Amino acid sequence: DVDIKTRFNSKPAALVQANRTSQEDVIEIATTVREYVKVQKEKMPDGINLDIWLDISVMVQDRIDLLLRNGIQGITLVFIILALFLNLRLAFWVAIGIPISFMAAFMVLDSLDATINMISLFAFIMTLGILVDDAIIVGENIFRHHSKGKPPSVAVIDGLKEVGGPVVMAVTTTVVAFTPLMFISGIMGKFIAVMPLAVIAILTVSLGEALIILPAHLNQALTRSASDKSRFTAWHEHLRQKVEQGLNYVIEKYYSSAIEYVVKNRYFTLSIGLGILIISLGIVKGGYVPFVFMPKGESDWVIAEVGYPLGTPYSVTEKTIEHLEKKAFELNSVFSKMSKKNGSLVVNAFSLVGIIPRRDWKPPQLGGHVGEVWIELTNSERRPSLSVNTILKKWRSLVGEIPGTDTLAFSTLEGGPAGNPIEIQLAGRDFKQLRLAANELKAEIKTYPGTLDIADNFKPGKEEKKVRVKQGARPLDITMGDIARQLRQAFYGEEALRIQRGRDDIKVMVRYAEKDRESLSGIEEIRIRTADGMEIPIEEVAAITDGVAYAVINRVNRKRIITVNSDIDEATANASKIVSELNAGFLPKLVERHPGLKYDLEGQEKRTRESMESLQKGFILAIMIIFLLLASQFRSYIQPVIIMMAIPFGLIGAIxxxxxxxxQLTMISLFGIVALSGIVVNDSLILIDFINRATKNGMAVETAVVESGKIRFRPVMLTSVTTIAGLFPLLLERSFQAQFLIPMAISISFGLLFATLLTLLYVPALYLIIGDIQKLFSARFQKAESQS
Structure with a gap:
């Protein structure tokens, strides 16, 4: 049996856990528990107190509040932007597609047993601006036709006919781009699976609303607007006209000059774009924007785990845990300025001696040689200038070195799937070889600045006496089994009889006297009884040696393994870079020095590899499908290439x-870039469609490019600005709850911002360059035919 002691704020405590099933609401359960504690607290006797510890529902509620707050701000910004550029009624009916699409998506998610959580709510925020893109394109084109003097019904029909096909194609490409995220393998795939599901549901519903419901509302809205003479309407119309005059001034004064310059210097424009793309890739390759699987964000909990060699007295571990608690509360004095302003930095401390429970990917540890301390910090939003990493480093320095420990690791409680930043698994059949290789690997990792808490999972056990039968025991008919049985009888005992006392059976055990069992020397004095009743000293028939047992033996594919792991300080080290260097140089040499040794990269590196492989396959498939869809739309294999050039240039904006x-670039950033590939082609698609229509009507190619660019300037800007506006509040968020989501918002918003400039200037240049190439080949082909 193992003693387990719990302490809360340095006082003895008992812990009662309230868990939930996958079908229950964590916030509802937490509310019930808090109400129970509030009532029962008053009934407790003197000296006993009830308190709540590690209420995860607070984190969940904070995330929901964060996303709802940002969602409301995003919807408001989107509507204001629409109202500035469009008729007020038209802007209202375009914006009303947001709640309609959201309600339908909630129904779809409910039917699929998906939950409303941080990831699914982020999907709703991410689509705030995206889902109105189709409605904006339809509504703006109808408004443009109406501005030419057409009656509302005619403007609706003509406007929808003109952009209906491209809009369907634009939404389809976006859906296709999000689809690979549904098939990401590994734990990351399970973590974000609900996001693409929600986005696809929202976009599908928004497309139906834009093509079926919206035109009918716009017909009525434009009809009523003509007869609406209210002062507010007049004021808004005056404001809208001012904005439109300003927009037209920008188009005529600046954009016209820019696109005309691009048309005349299209090859120079192409070279500038390629140069910027190469520079952006160089920024990543040079480490100016490093890649991490999942960055360490802010947290309100810090954890210290301590482990001694197996067999260490319980009192030693307990004393160390008390030392950790004491130093934790000293943080309030160290950061006294913050504590005076916002209350105590360390709110609560909770400690366990005798067990380290399972957490994330780590298996539980049990025994008097292990323990852990959790400290709860004041909310990160109340300490904006004091990061959790600064607090963790200070706690580590206050604790100092603790002699005799096997492990002393400090970490934070974070959301999201992660793993050890550096984790390398060594496999082989010889434990001595494995231990030697593990020590060499730990020494090598220690040479990298910023590596912390370097350890392995090999745990030596207690000292032991190893007994093996000698060859000379065979003539005496003594086997290893006889020796083992008699040793057990001597020290543990043998049941001689049972005595019935009431309902209980009392075992009567026969064994050596206590004084003979207290010391190891008692083993050497044992006499082994033979089959004929003789007693022989154990040393005559068995070899007794000293040794150390294994506390645990880990195996993978029947081979013994030792796993070496390390934490890092992300301010000075990059886990991906360190692992790559180890894999390229040190590890192959380690295998050469130790024949039979094998290694695998685990932790964040393994999770990155799993996700990247499936993401690459899905992305390539999505690109192929998008290309085929565009080729079918334009009946050309060349024009889809022009449109899809927006994808790598969206990457520039993301970087x-x-x-x-x-x-830092994270796995979530890459998911944003994949999703961006479908979003950025939308405006290019419709611009190319307008250029094609103009050339079919007899307009010169260069003139068609310039005029189509002017016509599409407003809807391109509107669709881009509304998408960025939907994400803008999240970009400015500083709470630790938002840190996980911000990289994806950056990829989409900045990528879309750059892709907008690309659509308005670079795509026209590419269109003309492709036309030049086609003319060149056509002229050569005709010349060859005439000569033949």
Whole structure:
């Protein structure tokens, strides 16, 4: 049996856990528990107190509040932007597609047994601006036709006919781009699976609303607007006209000059774009925007785990845990300025001696040689200038070195799937070889600045006596089984009889006297009884040696393994870079020095590899499907290439966005880039469609490019600005709950911002360059035919 002691704020405590099933609401359960504690607290006797610890529902509620707050702000910004550029009634009916699409998506998610959580709510925020893109394109085109003097019904029909097909194609490409995220393998795939599901449901419903419901409302809205003479309507119309005059001035004064310059210098424009793309890729390759699987964000909980060698007295571990608690509360004095302003930095401390429960990917540890301390910090929003990493480093320095420990690790409680930043699994059949290789690997990792808490999972056990039968025991008919049985009888005992006392059976055990069992020397004095009744000293028939047992033996594919792991300080080290260097140089040499040794990269590296492989396959498939859809729309294999050139240039915006915001590229950033590939082609698709229509009507190609660019300037800007506006509040969020989601918002918003400039200037240049190439080949082909 193992003693387990719990302490809360340095006082003995008993812990009662309230867990939930997958079908229950964590917030509802937590509310019930809090009400129970509030009532029962008053009934407790003196000296006993009830308190709540590690209420995860607070984190969940904070995330929901964060996303709802940002969602409301995003919807408001989207509507204001629409109202500035469009008729007020038209803007209202375009914006009303947001709640309609959201309600339908909630119904779809409910039917699929999906939950409303941080990821699904982020999907709703991400689509705030995207889902109105189709409605904006339809509504703006109808408004443009109505502005030419057409009656509302005619304007609706003509406007919808003109953009209906491209709108369907634009939404379809976006849906296709999000589809690969549904098939990401590994734990990350399970973590974000609900996001693409929600986005696809929202976009599908919004498309139906834009093509079926919206035109009918716009017909009525435009009809009523003509007869509406209210002062507010007049004021809004005056404001809208001012905005439109300003927009027209920008188009005529600046955009016209820019696109005319691009048309005349299209090859120079192409070279500038390629140069910027190469520079952005160089920024990533050079490490200016490093990649991490899942960055360490802010947290309100810090954890210290301590482990001694197996067999260490319980009192030693308990004393160390008390030392950790004491130093934790000293943080309030160290950061006294913050504590005076916002209350105590360390709100609560909870400790366990005798067990380290399972957490995330780590198995539980049990025994008097292990323990852990959790400290709850004041909310991160109340300490904006004091990061959790600063607090963790200070706690680590206050604790100092603790002699005799096997492990002393400090970490934070974070959301999201992660793993050890550096985790390398060594496999082989010889434990001595494995231990030697593990020590060499730990020494090598220690040479990298910023590596912390380097350890392995090999745990030596207690000291032991190893007994093996000698060859000379065979003539005496003594086997290893006889020796083992008699040793057990001597020290543990043998049941001689049972005595009935009431309902209980009392075992009577026969064994050596206590004084003979207290010391190890008693083993050497044992005499082994033979089959004929002789007693022989154990040393005559068995070899007794000293040794150390294994506390645990880990195996993978029947081979013994030792896993070496390390944490890092992300301010000075990059886990991906360190693992890559180890894999390229040190690890192959380690295998050469230790024949039979094998290694695998685990932790964040493994999760990155799993996700990246499936993401690459899905992305390539999505690109192929998008290309085929565009080829069928334009009946050309060349024009889809022009449109899809927006995808790599969207990457430029995403990279520069992370650089400007001081954020690292993460796995979530890459998901945003994949989703961006479907969004950025939409405006290019419709611009190319307008250019094609103009050239079919007899307009010169260069003139068609310039005029189509002018016509599409407003809807392109509107669709881009509304999408960015929907995400803008999240980009400015500083709470630790938002840190996980911000990289994806950066990828989409900054990528879309750059892709908008690309659509308005770079796509026209590409269109003309492709036309030049086609003319060149056509002229050569005709010349060859005439000569033949």
């Amino acid at each position: 520069f966005g992370h650089l400007v915001m001081g954020m």
